Amino acid sequence: MRLLLDESIPCLDLIASDEASLLAVERGEAPMTWRVAVPADEALVLGTAGRFAVEIDLDRARELGVEVLRRPSGGGAVWLWPGCLTWSCAVRYEDAPEAGSIRGAYAFALGRVSAALASLDIPARVEENDLAARGRRLGGSAQRRLRRACLVHGTVIVELDAGRLARMGELLAEPAAAGVKAPAYRAGRSHAAFLTGAREAGCPLSPRELAARLGRALVPGAGPGEPSGAEREEAGRLARERFGAASWRLRR
Numbered sequence: 001m002r003l004l005l006d007e008s009i010p011c012l013d014l015i016a017s018d019e020a021s022l023l024a025v026e027r028g029e030a031p032m033t034w035r036v037a038v039p040a041d042e043a044l045v046l047g048t049a050g051r052f053a054v055e056i057d058l059d060r061a062r063e064l065g066v067e068v069l070r071r072p073s074g075g076g077a078v079w080l081w082p083g084c085l086t087w088s089c090a091v092r093y094e095d096a097p098e099a100g101s102i103r104g105a106y107a108f109a110l111g112r113v114s115a116a117l118a119s120l121d122i123p124a125r126v127e128e129n130d131l132a133a134r135g136r137r138l139g140g141s142a143q144r145r146l147r148r149a150c151l152v153h154g155t156v157i158v159e160l161d162a163g164r165l166a167r168m169g170e171l172l173a174e175p176a177a178a179g180v181k182a183p184a185y186r187a188g189r190s191h192a193a194f195l196t197g198a199r200e201a202g203c204p205l206s207p208r209e210l211a212a213r214l215g216r217a218l219v220p221g222a223g224p225g226e227p228s229g230a231e232r233e234e235a236g237r238l239a240r241e242r243f244g245a246a247s248w249r250l251r252r
Contacts, residue, residue: 004035005215005224007208011043011080015071016239018088018153019144020231025090026149030228033090036215043067044171047075047142052250055178060170070249075129075142076180077172078155081164083197084139085211087113087218088153094205101148105143116217117156120210122203128183131156135185136196139198149200156214158207160197168192 006014014037024030044056044066047186052058052068056088059106061068066079080086084153089109091099098104110126117124117131117138124138126129131138131154141154168191175182198210205213228233238249 001030001071001219002030002216002224002225003219003222004033004227005212006035006037007211008040008082009037010040011045011067011069012239012244013235014080014086015045015069015243016235017227017231018151019089019238019243020235021088021103021227021230022090022144022146022149022151023234024228024231025092026146028092028148030090030231032092033088034215034218035086035088035090036211036218037086038085038211039084041067042079042081043069044077044079046070046077048072048144049099051073051079055173055180057171064167064171066171068249069243070251071142071243073142073144073151074176075140075151076178076216078140079168079172080155081166083159083207084155084205085207085214086153086155087214088116090149090151092149094148101153102143102145105145105150105152106141108159110141110154112218113154113156113214116214117198118215119217120203121206122198122201127185130183130185132185133196133198134199137183137186138196138198138201138229153205156210157195157197158203158210160195165192165195168195188216
């Protein structure tokens with residue numbers, strides 16, 4: 001098992017790096033891989049089947065200078081920015097048999113992330129496919145499955161202010177309007193009433209500090225490693241030729 005830590009990474013490169021790690025794990029070229037990262041920029045990220053017309057306000061995003069990207073996993077659109085962190089787990093089914101099903105893979109990854117956050121005095125618990133704190137969403141998750149391995153990845157909001165919540169309401173449609181299924185515990189709440197951050201839950205750490213602590217809690221005794229040269233090369237190619245291409249980002 002290895003830990004990859006990116007304390008400041010552009011969102012496009014993050015999407016590509018997660019995919020490259022998943023492919024390396026799928027091929028048996030890398031062990032189970034946890035990555036914890038802090039975005040260096042802002043992006044609205046659609047799921048692989050997401051639709052611009054109903055999930056985000058593309059014109060408003062362009063006005064605000066927020067990049068619009070698409071990831072290869074499912075789920076609804078999310079907003080990444082330097083005030084949050086992301087985590088991912090790429091694992092072969094033979095190394096974690098419970099990850100052989102969609103539900104089992106979520107339980108495997110989310111259970112470990114929630115326990116790691118709780119060890120850092122952040123009152124996180126799993127609610128469906130979310131991480132929640134005090135009844136509000138701390139972060140969501142999504143999944144991509146291949147023949148021999150899967151990637152489960154998600155977010156943890158750290159710093160969340162009123163201004164960002166207001167802009168979120170402008171940029172991201174509420175689930176009912178977007179045709180996206182909301183978790184039952186959302187109970188019809190708006191983005192502003194539903195979301196929370198680790199800071200609000202009592203965590204004094206910055207996103208970078210929390211990312212480093214979370215990584216150590218997820219992979220005890222292991223310092224941050226480095227992706228192989230082949231992974232770096234594949235991530236760069238994926239960013240250029242696939243995830244950065246308009247034909248991928250704007251396909252729906």
